[in-house]
Amino acid sequence: MVPVRHLTATVDGQQLFYREAGPADAPTLVLLHGFPTSSHMFRKLIPALADRYHVIAPDHLGYGQSAQPSVTEFDYTFDALGNLTAGLLDHIGVDRFAIYVHDYGAPIGWRLAMRTPDRVTAIITQSGNAYMEGFVEPFWKDLFAYATNPSAETEPGARKVLTLDATRWQYLNGAPDPSLVSPDNWLHDQTLLDRPGNDLIQLKLFHDYPTNIDGYPQLQEYFRTSQVPLLAVWGANDEIFGPDGARAFQRDLPHADIHLLDAGHFALETHLDAITGYIRGFLGTLPVKG
Numbered sequence: 001m002v003p004v005r006h007l008t009a010t011v012d013g014q015q016l017f018y019r020e021a022g023p024a025d026a027p028t029l030v031l032l033h034g035f036p037t038s039s040h041m042f043r044k045l046i047p048a049l050a051d052r053y054h055v056i057a058p059d060h061l062g063y064g065q066s067a068q069p070s071v072t073e074f075d076y077t078f079d080a081l082g083n084l085t086a087g088l089l090d091h092i093g094v095d096r097f098a099i100y101v102h103d104y105g106a107p108i109g110w111r112l113a114m115r116t117p118d119r120v121t122a123i124i125t126q127s128g129n130a131y132m133e134g135f136v137e138p139f140w141k142d143l144f145a146y147a148t149n150p151s152a153e154t155e156p157g158a159r160k161v162l163t164l165d166a167t168r169w170q171y172l173n174g175a176p177d178p179s180l181v182s183p184d185n186w187l188h189d190q191t192l193l194d195r196p197g198n199d200l201i202q203l204k205l206f207h208d209y210p211t212n213i214d215g216y217p218q219l220q221e222y223f224r225t226s227q228v229p230l231l232a233v234w235g236a237n238d239e240i241f242g243p244d245g246a247r248a249f250q251r252d253l254p255h256a257d258i259h260l261l262d263a264g265h266f267a268l269e270t271h272l273d274a275i276t277g278y279i280r281g282f283l284g285t286l287p288v289k290g
Contacts, residue, residue, distance in 0.1 A: 134245020187196020
């Protein structure tokens with residue numbers, strides 16, 4: 001088993017935690033986690049890939065083991081999180097890299113790709129959305145209501161997503177065999193969500209989420225112009241970002257490699273071996289340089 005290092009770096013005055021494994025001179029793959037988790041979601045994927053790749057998995061600010069400045073100390077936006085991620089990669093000395101994006105990791109990864117398209121060699125998306133078709137309305141209805149009009153009336157609906165029941169649901173919904181999903185996942189995530197002040201961070205990012213949608217036309221133009229190699233390994237049973245979101249990539253990237261798995265939102269919990277195999281096959285055919 002390849003050893004995984006657990007490190008921190010100071011970027012723009014903020015302490016960012018990241019996991020790193022694999023040869024420093026190998027092609028780099030950056031793993032960008034989603035809500036409500038952290039790089040913990042990649043704890044098994046990292047060693048599965050690090051024999052051949054230089055793998056980096058940061059915790060976004062306010063998540064996991066990274067710092068959690070309050071909303072009065074830091075302006076939590078997806079632009080800001082993207083800037084910190086770019087700064088971390090510069091700090092580590094990574095020039096060119098592929099990205100693996102999940103959920104919130106997608107809008108962060110899209111910002112990296114559109115800002116410096118020559119640095120992003122390939123994209124792997126696991127429920128990392130880029131099209132309106134991907135949004136599953138029952139999950140997003142209350143969040144979009146809050147994002148459009150933060151108020152005493154809309155906030156309770158948004159806060160439901162921060163509860164233990166909602167976190168557990170994200171892991172179990174759509175899983176073909178829920179017994180394969182360790183409860184350590186949602187207990188770990190919920191403990192971090194329940195830290196004082198973290199709820200306000202999440203509400204701030206909910207409110208900022210429409211900026212990601214506003215960027216979809218530019219993002220899709222980037223896909224059409226760059227024809228960046230893309231692999232989708234997506235839970236067909238995901239009721240947050242549905243499988244139509246995976247299929248939509250082929251509209252702008254006709255050669256995109258799309259695989260719909262019998263899985264939910266956290267497909268790595270039940271389909272680690274399949275996803276690892278798809279990634280190794282996909283990246284192994286590309287002229288990726290570190």
